[in-house]
Amino acid sequence: MSAIVESPQVQVRRNRMGMWLFFVSEAFLFGGLLIARFFLWGDTRPDLPQVVPLGITAVLLTSSFFMNRAEVAIANDDRKTFQRGLLITAFLGFIFFLGVLIFEWGWTIEDGAFVLGNHIHPTSGVYGAVLYGMTGMHALHVLSGIVIIMIIWNLGRKGKFSAEDHWGVEATAIYWHYIDLIWIFFYPALYLIGTAVPAGGH
Template identity: 65%
Template sequence: MTATAIEHGPEHGHAADDHHHAGESGLATYLENTRRNRLGMWLFFASEAFLFLALLVTRFYLWRGPHGEVVRPELDQFAGLVVTAVLLLSSYFMNRAEVSIANDKRTDFLTSLLITAFLGTAFLVGVVVWEWGMFPGIVKGHLKPTDGVFGAVVFGMTGMHALHVLSGVILILNVWWLGRKGHFSGERHWGVEACAIYWHYVDLVWIFFYPAIYLIGTTIDVPH
């Protein structure tokens, strides 16, 4: 029996993850594959939602005062507000990138991606330097991971979220690099769409995390 390597033409209609490579004639296959990919992506989000929900449950379960009231530690409100604004702004540019490639405006597409990646990186720097105080020479943080449940939850939630932002930035830079090499078109840009909805999703998670960490509950003094 001889083995054969088969290219995916339209008549084989295989492999949803084979998106960039089907020939021009395979648009129907490409669209069906994109539908599968999209469903897969949303199922992935559903799965991830349970991770983030678990962290939110942990926060409201553990941050309780002496009488069971909801409390939160004193954090840098200005830092929180700035990084949140930066992240929300980045979602606008991510959307602009996706709309641009859908309309074959390649320059706008690439510029918007770079701005998104820059804002995402700014968010990461804000969290790591400003809020975590990883570089005490620049900014001294408010909490250490070892500060009871307050340190644990702040670092747990922002850490898990930052990990997602970091992977999103890497994804955006990868898409930007491929876009510069001429990948993606108005008709075929599932890679960009996936990257965009992932970025919006990570944003959406922060919209729940920000008030949970920074706003809800009465402040409590955490001694070090």
């Protein structure tokens, strides 16, 4: 029996379309979270320190640049830049992830037990709920992105990709940029838009 073999380029076109449909689908997930934010917070936001979010935003943006550089590199047969770009991206992504978990959420050890949140708690009404919900859902995607980048880095080390055949890299790259894209929407929605409400009464 002979199977009809599709050429790799036809398959890549389908993969690309599938990937974008996945993004459209995810957009509704994150859009739902944004709707929750505007429904529950309205024209206000919690008055939070601005340094950490601004810093991790810069880190994520820079990681996106290096991801793009890695993808351009493999498309132009520059393996060294490709491998290095992936590593830097994963590293910066990990910094972002830690930035959310440790500095923004504030996981600390007190008396041998993990304690969460030094300024806002997940149980601090809707402010805590939406903040932790949105950053948590995003951080989950960041974590998955880091894992995928490391897998791709490992495969690249084994020489799996070439200028003509690097769909795996392209998919990882656009997924990582998509995570950045989400943060472009989330960061202003959480930290910039609306009048700041101080944590009164605590």
